Amino acid sequence: MVKKLDKVDAVTVGVGWTGGIIAAELAKEGLNVVGLERGSDRDTEDFQMIHDEYRYAVRYGLMQDTSKETLTFRNKPDERALPMRQLGSFLPGEGVGGAGDHWNGQTWRFLPYDFQIKSETDKEYGEDKLSEDYTLQDWGITYDELEPYFYKFEQTAGISGEENPLGAPRENDYPTGPMKSSPILDRFKEAAKNLELHPFQMPSANLSEQYENPDGETINACQYCGFCERFGCEYGAKSSPNVTVIPTAMKTGNFELRTDSNVVEVLHENGKATGVRYVDVKTGEEFEQPADVVVLTSYVLNNTRLLLQSEIGEPYDPETGEGVIGKNYCYQITAGADGYFENEKFNTFMGAGSLGATVDDFNGNNFDHTDLDFIHGGSLSITQTGRRPIESNPIPKDTPKWGKEFKEQSLHYFNRSLSVSAEGASMPHRNNYLSLDENYKDAYGNPLLKLTYDFTEQDRNLHKYLSEKAADILHEMGADIVEENEISEHYDIVPYQTTHNTGGVIMGGDPETSAVNNYSQMWDMDNLFVVGASAFAHNSGYNPTGTLGALAYRAAEGIIKFLDEGGQLVQADKNSQLV
Amino acid sequence: MADESKGTKISRRKFVKNSGYVAGGVVGGGLIGSLLGVNFGGTEQTSTAPAQETKFNQALMYFTRQADFNTLGAATERIFPTDDNGPGALELGVPYFIDHQLAGAYGNNDNEYMQGPFYTGTPFQGYQSALKRHEIFMQGIRALDRESEANFNDSFTNLEEEQQDEILQSFEADEVELKGVTSSEFFEMLRTATLAGAYSDPLYGGNDDMEGWKMKEYPGSQMSYINEIEDDDFKEIEPSALNEHL
Numbered sequence: 001m002v003k004k005l006d007k008v009d010a011v012t013v014g015v016g017w018t019g020g021i022i023a024a025e026l027a028k029e030g031l032n033v034v035g036l037e038r039g040s041d042r043d044t045e046d047f048q049m050i051h052d053e054y055r056y057a058v059r060y061g062l063m064q065d066t067s068k069e070t071l072t073f074r075n076k077p078d079e080r081a082l083p084m085r086q087l088g089s090f091l092p093g094e095g096v097g098g099a100g101d102h103w104n105g106q107t108w109r110f111l112p113y114d115f116q117i118k119s120e121t122d123k124e125y126g127e128d129k130l131s132e133d134y135t136l137q138d139w140g141i142t143y144d145e146l147e148p149y150f151y152k153f154e155q156t157a158g159i160s161g162e163e164n165p166l167g168a169p170r171e172n173d174y175p176t177g178p179m180k181s182s183p184i185l186d187r188f189k190e191a192a193k194n195l196e197l198h199p200f201q202m203p204s205a206n207l208s209e210q211y212e213n214p215d216g217e218t219i220n221a222c223q224y225c226g227f228c229e230r231f232g233c234e235y236g237a238k239s240s241p242n243v244t245v246i247p248t249a250m251k252t253g254n255f256e257l258r259t260d261s262n263v264v265e266v267l268h269e270n271g272k273a274t275g276v277r278y279v280d281v282k283t284g285e286e287f288e289q290p291a292d293v294v295v296l297t298s299y300v301l302n303n304t305r306l307l308l309q310s311e312i313g314e315p316y317d318p319e320t321g322e323g324v325i326g327k328n329y330c331y332q333i334t335a336g337a338d339g340y341f342e343n344e345k346f347n348t349f350m351g352a353g354s355l356g357a358t359v360d361d362f363n364g365n366n367f368d369h370t371d372l373d374f375i376h377g378g379s380l381s382i383t384q385t386g387r388r389p390i391e392s393n394p395i396p397k398d399t400p401k402w403g404k405e406f407k408e409q410s411l412h413y414f415n416r417s418l419s420v421s422a423e424g425a426s427m428p429h430r431n432n433y434l435s436l437d438e439n440y441k442d443a444y445g446n447p448l449l450k451l452t453y454d455f456t457e458q459d460r461n462l463h464k465y466l467s468e469k470a471a472d473i474l475h476e477m478g479a480d481i482v483e484e485n486e487i488s489e490h491y492d493i494v495p496y497q498t499t500h501n502t503g504g505v506i507m508g509g510d511p512e513t514s515a516v517n518n519y520s521q522m523w524d525m526d527n528l529f530v531v532g533a534s535a536f537a538h539n540s541g542y543n544p545t546g547t548l549g550a551l552a553y554r555a556a557e558g559i560i561k562f563l564d565e566g567g568q569l570v571q572a573d574k575n576s577q578l579v
Numbered sequence: 580m581a582d583e584s585k586g587t588k589i590s591r592r593k594f595v596k597n598s599g600y601v602a603g604g605v606v607g608g609g610l611i612g613s614l615l616g617v618n619f620g621g622t623e624q625t626s627t628a629p630a631q632e633t634k635f636n637q638a639l640m641y642f643t644r645q646a647d648f649n650t651l652g653a654a655t656e657r658i659f660p661t662d663d664n665g666p667g668a669l670e671l672g673v674p675y676f677i678d679h680q681l682a683g684a685y686g687n688n689d690n691e692y693m694q695g696p697f698y699t700g701t702p703f704q705g706y707q708s709a710l711k712r713h714e715i716f717m718q719g720i721r722a723l724d725r726e727s728e729a730n731f732n733d734s735f736t737n738l739e740e741e742q743q744d745e746i747l748q749s750f751e752a753d754e755v756e757l758k759g760v761t762s763s764e765f766f767e768m769l770r771t772a773t774l775a776g777a778y779s780d781p782l783y784g785g786n787d788d789m790e791g792w793k794m795k796e797y798p799g800s801q802m803s804y805i806n807e808i809e810d811d812d813f814k815e816i817e818p819s820a821l822n823e824h825l
Contacts, residue, residue, distance in 0.1 A: 051800035054779035070692040082700045085692045223803035345813040350804035389778035402658040492703040
């Protein structure tokens, strides 16, 4: 028996950054919002024992419980997909705040080039730069249109930073100044300058000073304790939904946060969403929450899965190239190099998730690709996130992985090695996509999402290029041994790489090739909005959170407009931008 | 106080070496149990050192046969041996760490997808065993002994270090037949669990007295580095554990 609840103006599925932003903006307008979160309640006071590498970084204390729900994976469409039985390659969140609790806080704006990548690439390098297998397309919005929303997210989160000489142009300074630098960062900046590159301090949600945001929420000053990545912040000094948008929504009295509520279906009739069906994970009871507007604000993967499961939109078919739900899944290429210093020790155990320095000289279209066999690029950074002893055992290649020599070398280099790493942009490929699995089900009896993904030639070429550039910087920094990263034969679901999964419900100007318009409104269902990195038509050379924050603020504006006016908020562009 | 504690450590380490256990000498299970359980942390070692409490949390929560536990201990010691830098897996309490982990969420794959059907995947699809970790450890540890008997006519704990390494290498290279899991998967689990036991917060029963952190010059759980983050010199900081956060 499904219990039907009273109708609300809007219901969100998932309460992390995007769900929190939607809730705060709508609730401030006087609209009543219910936020459904499959995980438990969680706040700063839950992080008092957070300095525990084993519980949180190794055993994934804050992440998704894969015993209930995971995905299946294969490299190629003709392989058998098997469940990702334990987390590895990426770490989706669960619980109030979502992955926004355990992010590092590196907060970027994608480049103007990103939003018009297809037209810009064609204009500069001709239409044959990439083969037809790469389903590259514009986003149906320009950077200039998105700029105010980027700033709005940066203001909410109090981002600390300084001007990026090669980044997207800014109308305003960052709300707070850059974090302190450190000898490690200084060393990188000096080497980069010697190589005629343009280093700057990484923009950060680990705040350089105590800050009150425009909603009146206070975020504290970072203590550089070295526990950001995979951890919550015990100081409330890392911007998260829990210390910003969720309390803002709560204060209005118009927002109800409902935890332990796992949404299994978007309900719809005659092309209109009517609400969602969810299961109370503690009791097994089922509920129907009717709403005027349904907003999917869960992680990339679950946003896509709920649409497929609810039979909304046309599923993507890699053979015909038709359909859009599940299309353009992208990841990132984690290139880079390691440097070993014989006679120097660094305080690598200190730091913060976004304590870093970056050069953008090899990102986007900041360099000439005429003679290169790839497009786009990546940001190259050194970060001092707080090196931890269980998972960090830096050893030069050819050192054994255990035993006497391993112990000797890993102790020796723990504080004598540094890495320069790239976040390489990932371009969409026709064979990289999301669909529903035919064989495996979640704890509630619904099919798991199936990921079909492999690295492409574009990825390999980009990886090699960026790793060489990272090695150049480490040589200039004075490392005695420099080793470039190597890309694996195929994408491997096991080792951690990055939690920057994107795509599946992509944004564009044309309903034939995209799922949502530039307000994150479904082309196929006016009162259904799908918000998050699932909207990215490709992945860039930066962390995605700044861009998904901007899109969420844009979506909130759209939802408010829709509740007022109804209908499609954007006129579809009939010219397909697909290659 | 710190000096005295260091002195105790050194004598303790010598004691381990002299016992012949680390070198692979013949020691019975009962004796090892008492060595690890009482004498290593016991009060009778030195008359000058301050009295140390018996570690009552050093007892077996998962393993039922001490022989299995001793094989586990000897294998972890080969992965992370005692050397001039400091203690190895045994003295750090790694076997107790693993025993306790196998009894809980880790050993029972509580947060992992364990529904079938099970198939062998490609090397890129990850762990696909129907077995839980505690079953894999138990099977793998018994197989270490079986292989030792087959190759050297003796139990794993009684082998020379080089022989123990040879056995472990054969597991690592997938040369040993196990049921429902490959020997390299078991070995990788054993290796990562050993490192976790050497370096996790001492609250879990390993990293005894934070010696793992001290060797690595890692200060553990510090509240803040805001006053040091900009300094040029390397900071040698006495480690701190989560116990201090209570």
